[in-house]
Amino acid sequence: MTAFRTPQVVLFSPDVERAAAFYAALGFAEVFRTPADGPPIHVDVELGGYRLGLASERSTRDDHGLEPVVAGQRAAVVLWCDDVEAAYRRLQDAGARPVYPPAPWLGRLRIAWVEDPDGHLVQAVQHLADG
Incomplete structure (x- = not known):
């Protein structure tokens, strides 16, 4: 049986760079970014061993065919x-x-x-x- 590990939550954002800067100001450290150059489509930040993903709404739609909920108090x-x-x-x-x-x-x-x-x-x- 496959064991799960290292849970994380991903939040969808229209501006991943802005979202990453906000969480960095709170003490989160950036641990992953793609692409390495140019505007990111995904950034992971971490605080106290907990990882939070910040994903581009557009990339989530275009790359994965999903329809992320992007309005309201969803998380x-x-x-x-x-x-x-x-x-x-x-x-x-x-x-x-x-x-x-x-x-x-x-x-x-x-x-x-x-x-x-x-x-x-x-x-x-x-x-x-x-x-």
Whole structure:
């Protein structure tokens, strides 16, 4: 039986270079790019051992014959942190649009929501000391 390994999520973007720059500003390191020269059609970035793929909407259609969903809140990147308020500001400084300001949740977490430049949700989450 084949074993699966190294899961990753791929987000579709009309501007892969812009998306890669946004996630790089958050501390993600670029680990893959194609093509090596010119505008990329796919970039992988990694943070804390987790890989996030950024794929061109056009390439996904033209190269793979797929119809990616490119509008609406269709996925969320969750980033754990020690200070949600600071993370919320940093995300906006990097180009994210605010969606929901920092607030307690479940009595043990503090969360905030933004949208990346392509409209994907990004959630900053912090464990509360009392939770």
